[in-house]
Amino acid sequence: MGYRVVVAGATGNVGREMLNILAEREFPIDELAVLASGRSQGDMVDFGETGKQYKVQNIEHFDPTGWDMALFAIGSEGSKLHAPRFAAAGCTVIDNASLYRMDPDVPLIVPEVNPEAIDGYTRRNIIANPNCSTAQMVVALKPLHDVARIKRVVVATYQSVSGAGKAGMDELFEQSRNIFVGDPATPSKFTKQIAFNVIPHIDSFLDDGSTKEEWKMVVETKKILDPRIKVTATCVRVPVFVGHSEAINIEFENEISAAQAKTILREAPGVMLIDKHEDGGYITPIECVGEYATFISRVREDSTVENGLSLWCVSDNLRKGAALNAVQIAELLGRRHLKKAA
Ligand SMILES: NC(=O)c1ccc[n+]([C@@H]2O[C@H](COP(=O)([O-])OP(=O)(O)OC[C@H]3O[C@@H](n4cnc5c(N)ncnc54)[C@H](OP(=O)(O)O)[C@@H]3O)[C@@H](O)[C@H]2O)c1
Numbered sequence: 001m002g003y004r005v006v007v008a009g010a011t012g013n014v015g016r017e018m019l020n021i022l023a024e025r026e027f028p029i030d031e032l033a034v035l036a037s038g039r040s041q042g043d044m045v046d047f048g049e050t051g052k053q054y055k056v057q058n059i060e061h062f063d064p065t066g067w068d069m070a071l072f073a074i075g076s077e078g079s080k081l082h083a084p085r086f087a088a089a090g091c092t093v094i095d096n097a098s099l100y101r102m103d104p105d106v107p108l109i110v111p112e113v114n115p116e117a118i119d120g121y122t123r124r125n126i127i128a129n130p131n132c133s134t135a136q137m138v139v140a141l142k143p144l145h146d147v148a149r150i151k152r153v154v155v156a157t158y159q160s161v162s163g164a165g166k167a168g169m170d171e172l173f174e175q176s177r178n179i180f181v182g183d184p185a186t187p188s189k190f191t192k193q194i195a196f197n198v199i200p201h202i203d204s205f206l207d208d209g210s211t212k213e214e215w216k217m218v219v220e221t222k223k224i225l226d227p228r229i230k231v232t233a234t235c236v237r238v239p240v241f242v243g244h245s246e247a248i249n250i251e252f253e254n255e256i257s258a259a260q261a262k263t264i265l266r267e268a269p270g271v272m273l274i275d276k277h278e279d280g281g282y283i284t285p286i287e288c289v290g291e292y293a294t295f296i297s298r299v300r301e302d303s304t305v306e307n308g309l310s311l312w313c314v315s316d317n318l319r320k321g322a323a324l325n326a327v328q329i330a331e332l333l334g335r336r337h338l339k340k341a342a
Helices: 013-024 075-088 115-123 132-148 161-181 212-224 258-267 319-338
Strands: 003-008 029-036 044-046 053-055 069-072 092-095 126-128 150-159 230-237 244-252 271-273 294-302 308-315
Touching (some): 003 013, 003 075, 003 319, 013 044, 013 161, 029 053, 069 075, 069 319, 092 319, 115 319, 132 150, 132 212, 132 244, 132 258, 132 271, 132 319, 258 271, 258 308
Parallel strands (some): 003 029, 069 092, 092 126, 271 294
Antiparallel strands (some): 150 244, 294 308
16 A cells, blocks of 8 residues: 655656656555646646656645645745645645755754654654755765764855756756857846856855855754754855765864775765776766765865865755655655555
């Protein structure tokens, strides 16, 4: 026996990946409903490569009573309108938006890192999925933290345009084409030209001069991994369609060598270590697209601090950064709490 599952935001980047991954992983589904806004009501979406197609329903008219779980990827505004309604009807919401992430009554889960925290979901019947940059970083940090206790992290991100939804991908495509044919590359979704450029600004500015994306990496890492870890981040949008990269510098309480770190990372859940000191012996975002793993390369000691390491971390932001993590949460919820399916 399987579950009655809802995918909300099924026409978007993350929603489509959630459908792909539910199908790929053969998630036990008895019945599936796909939802979006009224704009795409009646459109057909594929259920991965199964050959099955589903008609998109308008979330506003959907009654969640009797549905087991809903995977939401409709943004904070949509989640604010609909998540409490679904949760109150007994349908557990697994939400990709940032809205509930820091709510103390909502668990923020990366299954490789803090699976036990999911037990708190009963307080609101909502579980939050972290920001894409945080998700891949904590997968890399957790096994190292367990062994050598992390004190401080300095991270610079290189985030793909798909992190800004369908509109972000369209803008990179259109601007690149326009530049080749000599037309103007006018920004609309992003604040400056993104084609052949990088933009050190993701989400809104805060009073201290940091951005909200940077703040999310700080507070979400603390909530998921350890409140004592200090994080400072610089988040940058780059002209890559899919795949976020991060240059991470870590200061530990205890001694840890690059060789020890590599041995730990080789065995760590969700991690793939690709680290050869030769041309191409590392991962770039293009190679992580469609993959489940968080890839780590360039592990090396940082001799400028006591017990310091630097590494390069790459993952598919639509997968580990969003859809895969959400489906892993659904699997965890099933195993630990719902226990309906095999
Ligand atoms: N992309 C990433 O790397 C990433 C990572 C982590 C989290 N997230 C989060 O995931 C969510 C979706 O991101 P995305 O990249 O998939 O965006 P997207 O490609 O722009 O798709 C947005 C989806 O949400 C639907 N939608 C928007 N407003 C809605 C509303 N009020 N009611 C119902 N449906 C609504 C859209 O439906 P229509 O087709 O009908 O407009 C579409 O299906 C966001 O909360 C984002 O922060 C994204």
